Amino acid sequence: MDIFIENIPSNATREQLKIAIANIIHGPEYRVHSPTPMNLDITIFRKPRKNGTKCGVVTLPSVAVANQFLATHGPSSTQSIFVGLRLLFKRSNKPPRSNIVEEVRRMPYIDPRIVEEQELRSQELLSHQVKIACLQFGWECRDNVFSVEWEKSQADGVLGDMVYNDERREFRIYMDGTDRVHIAVIHIAQIASVGSNVDGTHPVICFSLRQPPTFESDSPRHTSEGLGQNLIEKLLGLNLFDIKPPKRRRHAFFHQSHASTAMYTSSAIRIVCKSRADLQTFRSLCGEAHVRLDNSVPSAEYRRLFSEEVQTQFTEWLKTLSWKIAFQLESIVRKLLADPTELLLCRGRIERMISDEGEPYMIAFLRYFATPLTAWFWYDEEEDEDRPFAGSVDELFAQCASSFVLPTKKALRPAAIDPDNLFDCLHVTISPTRMQLDGPYPERSNRVMRSYPHNHDSFLRVSFVEESKLQIRLDPEVDGRAFIKARFGNFLHEGLIIGGRKFNFLAYSQSALKEHAVWFVKDFITPEGVPVTAQSIIASLGDFTRPDPQLVYCPARYAARISQAFTATDSSTEVEAEEIFRDEDILDPTGRWNFTDGVGTISREMAIAVWKELRKKRRKARRSTTYPRAFQVRFQGSKGMLSVDHRLEGKVITLRPSMIKFEAPESTNIEIARAFDKPGPFYLNRPLIMILEQLGVPYETFEALQDRAVRDAQNAVRSLARGARLLEAYGLGASFKLTSVMLSLDKMGIDPPTDDVFYQRMMDFAVNHVLRELKHHARIPVKDAWNLVGVADIHGYLNEGEVFIHVVPTDGQQPFFFEGQTLITRSPTIHPGDVQVARAIGAPPPDSPFANETLRNCVVFSTKGSRPLPACLGGGDLDGDVYCATMLPELRPRTTYEPARYTPALKKLLDRPSTMHDVADFVTEYLYSDSLGLIAIQWLLIADQSTQGIFDNDCMLLSDLHSDAVDYPKNGNPVSLQRIPKLKMRAKPDWNAPETVTSLDPSKYYQSQRAIGRLFRAIDLPAVHVINDAEREQRRRLRRTGQNANPDLDEIINNFHAADPLEDDEVTVAVYERVMDFIAAGRHDDDLISELWELFQQYTSQLHSICTSHTLSNKRGAMLTEEEVIIGTIVAKCSQPRKRKDLMSTMRERTATLAQEVGLQIEGDEGTLPYKSLERAWVAYRIANLEDDRFGARSFGWVALGEVFDAIKKIEESEGYF
Template sequence: MDVFLRNLPSRLTDKILSTQLATAVEALGIEDWDCQKFGNKTFGILSFLHPQDGERFLQKHGQRPLIAQTPLVILGNIVQCQRSNKPPNPFVIKSLTKSADKRRQLVHERKPVEAPDGKVIFDIVRLSCGYFEYAGQELSYTMDILWNPDEGWAKFARRMLIMEFTITNFKRRVEIPYRIIESIVYKAGQFTITLWESPRFFDLGLVSLAALDEAYTPCKDRQTQLSGGSPLNHHEVLGQALIYRLDVSPSHFETIMRRLSARGTLPLCQGRILLLPSSPYKLANGLQEFKRTIQDSTKTVPFGLLYQMEALVKNGFLLPWTVQALLRKLTQLCKAKRIGPTSKQPPISPAAVKKLFAQIPFASSEVDASNFEVDELWRQIEENEEQIRNGLLQGMKPGIIRENRIPVHRVNITPTKMTLHGPDPEAKNRILRRFADHSDYFIRVQFCEEDGADVQFSTNVSNSHIYQRFKKVFRDGINIGGRGYGFLGFSHSSLRSHSAWFMATFSHEGGLASYFTVISKLGSFENIYSPARCAARIGQAFSETPVAISLVEHGVKNVKVIPDIKSDDGNRVFSDGVGTISQSLALAIQSDTQRHEDTATCFQIRWAGAKGMLAVDPRLEGNAMCVRESMVKFASSDVANLEICDMANKPIPMVLNRQMIKILEDMGIPNCWFFRQQNFALDNLRSVTETVENTAKFMKRQNIGHGMGFPRFLRRLWSFGIDYRRDRFLSSVVEAAVLRELRLLKHKARIPIRHGVTLFGIMDEFGYLEEGQVYVAFDDDGFIHDRSNNLHNRRMIITRSPALHPGDIQLATNIVPPLSHPLRVLRNCLVFPQKGKRDLPSCLSGGDLDGDTYGIIWDHDAVRQVRRTFLPADYPRVEPVSIGRTVQREDMTDFYIQFMETNQLGLIAVRHMILADQQPEGTADPDCLLLASMHSTAVDYSKTGKPVDMNEFKKIKTNRYRPDFLAPAPPTKIVNRNEISFDNPDDEQVQGNEDQDDNTGPIHKYYESEKINGLLFRAIDERQIWSHNVKITNPTVLGDLWDETQKSLRRECQRILRDNSWGPLEQEAWNVRSFYEDAVWNMSLEFSDNASLRITELEVFTGAIFNATGVQTRRQRDRSIQLKDEFDSLVQQTEAVIRKKSARPPGEQLDEAQMMAHCKTALRSSMACLNVACFKEEGRRSGWRRVDEVFQSFKVIAACCVIKELDVWNKLEEGLMASELKRKMIVA
């Protein structure tokens, strides 16, 4: 039932209206209600789940002829209440029903709810920030900036500490999320808070405006500093001043503190920290002095060392004057050794300084002051260097880089600071490949939030100051290690991930390499008048191309540019983005990449000013390639190398997503088909931990530890009678992999399709296929339940993501050509026809053939039940925004900032999902079609420079109710660094004590969707599956798994070695362990979103960065791919050292006796490493003081090495026995 409310204050918000109504409604004992106000209108709606509740409300506050009941007064206005003449919104009723059910569930489970008066709020007296130092051995706090509020409060809310206060009539707000708090030391009326990163600062406007209107709700203006302090230079120091002292009113302090302590959510410690009344050091002055010292040292100290020294300060590890003293020592050492700035072998390596990051503890009362003394820090650096050099003697090189990667430094620019990272292995691109010897003059700059995430758009927060800060960085550049880095360019993918390349000028080939000389050698861009298009063309040189081959060396003297194949009217291009390549040149590419086992016939390439796909054409003779006119984007003389972005060397699994599922539902595919696919995937996940064999197969499919032999290791343990599920770390590795897939299945509807595949799209060069036909070719793979040659004349569903328009999914007939036809040469691709009125790829979400992948489903149960297909979208071609002149560097940086600020692709996609679920016509609803068109415009925005008209977006009628499948996932966390735990649900709609000041975004209300996405979502009870099928309970009564593993492997080894002869190798083994664990720690820091807060060893081992709120962000997915690649490289190197692979000259042929002798040596080394790995004490290596953690994975790698060597020995023995038997037979 709805009650219509008149005469509401016009500036009233939904939040304030709800607060004002709560007293009147809850006084009647009514629990299930909601309200909504419409913009600045003076009316609103009060909705009740139960009509009788609405009647009771009207009996007290409603209007009768001439006689008013108890009036409802809101902020001085007498509000008129009457029954609405319209039926209630069905989604409001669904949402209220869902909330009521949830509340009853909580009551049934007897989960405690904090009392409404249990809030923790203090009156602020003053606030300051500064740093810790030691007065003798006593920890002391030095104030650097002080704020004296006129009035204000500090609230410990659900997820963050919030402070709001007034200074000189301006209201300020500070938000400190609990996740960034390292510790809180408190005494009566005072908190001293140590942070991992900077808080968030907001300006809430003039206090006088709020005083004029009680309903006034200011827009939060995000700031890059907290203004109003003394002195006024907070922006200069806030990246290093991460100690905040909050003085509050002592009134009721102990009572309120008991409430806070009872929550158990914060690292609280009662104590006293001395305040130094004055200090000779001020952070701003110290930073300036340090900057001058860096500049002076550039003549002596190599850049890599200066970079790591500056990172110690920028990332908040040490105070600037401490690092300044270290740098002076380093400079003196370099002078004494006569080392120059270009030296490749300085007396102290950058890795030795970087290792210090882990060895510096947080200053606290429990930490000895000597840890921060210059001499002690220098001693630690020298010890690190000695360990690194010992490792080098054994073939262990820190930060090993694969041939197709290059070390690159990374810089994060956040709203308040700059942090330095790396160098990390980066896939090569044209620029990095050309200047490989000067790679440290190029840096990747990431523009992001303090925690590494994207800066989020919000309707009630202005980020204009943040973008102005980012724009200043583009305009002025950044200074690191005495070098000035300025903007160079960005690729299409880096634009979407908000990163860009910067470079510093350097000497090259007798001249200076600068922005202008580098860009001019790429090609000619003078005739491009669109900043977006110019940036996209230059960005081709920044596309990741791990492989490049010299065309001259392969005898390719001329590359033909051939015309495109078009429709009869010339309006459609069937060959858009695809050319051809000869078989012999394709084989040469695979030979150069050492992929002899692959049969790739399609390559995504960059060459000169061209981009797109090349597909094998058997008619081409010799080493030849042809590019189409549509592939050539700009003129370039840089034609020497063919760069490979990707190869179609294997099929890609086909998985559904929510947009695709909704369109398939609208096409008539029944619910039972979707449930069948989801249940099959769920059954597979449920069975993973049932048996060791299932676990091993799953880990192999997920490619976790496959290179080190992890699945084989689990099987071998089982053969010894040892169950991996007894070990917490091994169990967590499996749990993390299963949970990741489970959450993708539930929260993204990523449902794998057995009768389907995803492939690169190319064109039929021979004119064999007719309109409406395709040819699907793929290699056999375990995840596909069919063979491509058996699919002749099958109807297929063809699509491309993202699919929002109902016509983005089409049907086609698969035609398998005769065995002798040249099309049969092609593998792992989808071949489209060159005939018809319109090319099929353009019908599928505006696709083309320059590297797009397409999803194919041939499941007969799905295809035969399609009842309806939709005409594809046909949007007019958008001309890029022109400025009428040659594009300058500043034009492209302005576009970059504009894109960051106005790109609303995600917002449009979510709104489309909501409306498609709510409207009867689904994706065919007119508003959904309009949103699909807007989404297409937003996708092309990066190339056209034309943003979506958000005024049109705002005209689309919507409500604040969302389908339940868009609700956030229950939060999870990693506890004790290697164990996954689900948090208790934190549903604001049912807790009853909603903390309005803790909102980080709009409050969404959810209803149970009755469409297929909602049904699939609710069919997965992830908590139940986690607790019953995934979560492994480790028994403690069976003893230590690793003790038994050592004993079992020792017995096997003694059969071969006859003694425990690996003891003398243990010192060397300690060095290997130290090398490996240093590298793991380094990855845990470099791949974290935070400059000093690490990811866990579990995340490093599985190659997947953990996201507590559900599924990974785009950036976390990209970084996870890099993390996995780097960890696999580390494992490969560590295994080579343990198994003594480097001791054998490459290519040397050994006889059987030599092979057996080498196997014994490798077996001794592997057992020594396993023994060392299982030691509990850490005394043999440098401790990591910032974290108290013992890494677990080295023992896994060592055990895998032992098992591999045992298997090698067994094969050698079998070979000897077979040879002996053969010899005897010949003699006989």
């Protein structure tokens, strides 16, 4: 309630009034309203009255509190409050502002004097300047020398200064220039170590950073402005969308003269202070910042490791080498594992190795060589027994080369690699300062890659990220747009040079664009002698002026059509022209709505042929007695879905106008983006819970579902079967088939191996992953709810509002038909109308078309009515969108809301046909204008803050803006930040705090009373202390691997024969006894042991590469643990969980391919008898056990164990056990 205040002195402040009134309402007589001090808000109107005083309003948390206050301090009271003058209070004649009332009710009272003290402390710390005499960027050498690669000093002894900003938790280094101030910003979290001491006569500070600092420049008068109250407002979100001209600029380097070495030398900084007093000032600042400070600093030398001459010499050498070798060598330097001079010293050895052993050998060796190079940076004083290699890189190279054995050709090119559906992809990651090279990794292919099967190494997948590897985010105080154009836009327009080869921007897929990733290509010549360029590839894709001549006038739409050729697909089967039919779309009477938007049909015979072809290319595909009834496809210039039509005869497909995007008649191969052969599990999420709650679903429903999920996670460690089901429910361990292997072990009566540290850590990481998903995303599994692809009722059988659903689960449940009231929705949900209730018709009547074809695992939508139901669900269509369906009555909303209209936004058109230069402009703009995630989280925050929840006008506006942001990649019109509504209050709900925040600041976060807030607080995440132990143990194993990379083969064979499996652990003994039921598991051929030992080495090398390239850390030598990779999770906390999710996704894809490759190699060539495959699998498993102190051995053992059980199953099936 608001109380009007009069007679406020003109010089009185909000803080003074707040303290005076708080002294009253925090008295004992008010404790009946709240056991804790109540909050209040003060507003003082700007315009003074004639007598010079001002008026204002105090907002109190409730009417009862306001009435009590007025009873003692109102117009007829005798008690007074003085702030210079006697304040006069009376009931306000205007309703209180709802957002202010909510903020007062939710937020704790914070004494303004405490806030003022904090601000004064921050300003005090800012005033403590460390005077800089000389600033140096360099390289931390292996002999503990700091090689100065760039420096600036001042003749008068003062170059600049360094200050500490407590609110931002960062050190800021300033250097005055002629017209700009150059700034290096070091956030506390970036610091790996920092030391200070006197080196000779110079007081020195040395920073070793996990990632480069942020480089900025500013005009001299802005060096310290805006870091006080303005900063607080920014952090609290008040000015997030107040677009003002940014004051500062961002750069890829500290100073123009630093540009040539910045990408290599920005993570090591040496500061020579003006005096020893500055050293003491810095030590005091480190104490305030809680930064651990070492008392030692490395000595400095000028070794010119990255001089222009050295870089030129290195690049010219790379030009003489084959591209694949040059890529691996430059990758070592770009990852900061070695400097160019160290590799140049190895030049003679490298060139001899190429001459003697050949290119494949050299490439395999260089990828392997990265392991001991990485381990070099892991020395820890506490781990003396594992002291790393002490020589030079050249000596380490020689040591590794002497013991390296080239894997067999079979291991170099595993049989699982299908050239039609997988290809080896090279990766480049470009950040504001650095560029990192990775790969090659097997990735799912696309139309363009299949067109050039011998030139995959000419393509690069290039990602644009922050130094932290997170998605690019703009600081409103920095001109980020100009920086993105200068840094990333320059590569898109001018190309990038790697290993002396120039690559040009080519295109992107729609999914890759969302991840800020694109394709680059270098000019090449095919084996047939045809020259290929980026321009010729685009020209070969088809005619983009047909059927829509206006398409090429919209760069975004033009690029979206090109992107169809880069969608990850599987090649299936060729289609003759006479097998392609055209049919019209089914429209509503007005012609506005399309009931078959994006979906055509396919005959049963063709669907079976497509599925047979897909399975033939997957030797390890699971057995299937049927075929999918729906496929997401790319065919010629069309895209969308094909669902089975039982009336079509022969091998036939039918396309509709809504599917055909451009003309590409030369392509006759059906490309499969996805085959919907099974129903998908369904999980709740925060936006959907927010909507369902406000449509009448009680909190207790969500609570019960979450409680069950928590119990399942906590009980997972009690048995192998429970653990297996948990992994299966959350898609964990799928790359290594852990669910299947654990269930097989459970059937043998084996208990969880509690004394196996690796297994325990593995399951700890799995449980942590599940609980983290529940707490931070409300990702709650729902039994009897499914994600199903949408298709159209082409027969016109269903009435408006009806659906037909036939689900065939894969977990042993009986198939069933949905019948009755069914909740239908689609992710993402952001509007109350995105959740609807349809009527499922149940089992098909005998006379219905569904009696002939039930279209299993699909949602069949009606083609009758005024508007298609999919279009009501977040603007969905039928080109591959997946819909959630459940008959659970407890999740059914008590009321439904009219769907949003989802009016298409206008296209951004040019007055001429688009070029790829225009597409590059669009990608550059997208990097800084992509606001989809921002809009989604703003909607959720306002829905939590507002008393009207999701029905708040701002939420309704945001749902429209969200639709525009979804369409932005296809129409080129970005959503202006100025259109995005501001938050209702400064504080945010507690569930929005980044997971990296361990203690919530009550001035920034309030306890949300919405369901998602209560669910968030209901889960306490266990501290995963074992991650540190796992990382430490892995470092030790890798160092031991590096020191004894390839032990004598005879020693391996002798150890194998000497070991007795009956003296091993319980699991090994049980497996041994099971294997003995089928084969003699005693003596084995030495050649077989040798072959599988080589396979094990190749596996560990590739696994190491995956671990190093999928870590969130940018620190030199950082990598994931083997336990994380086998489970398929990343334990590290992240302020952008989406980035971790993307990394986990690619990591799982690559480990799945690797595990499948290794499994096929263990199984043997096609045609190998199951008994022989079982022997091979047992030998591989024993090798893993005997070498379990090596990195990769434990996960290799799980792969081998899976092959053991697969072979046994084949033997039993062939001999009639089933």
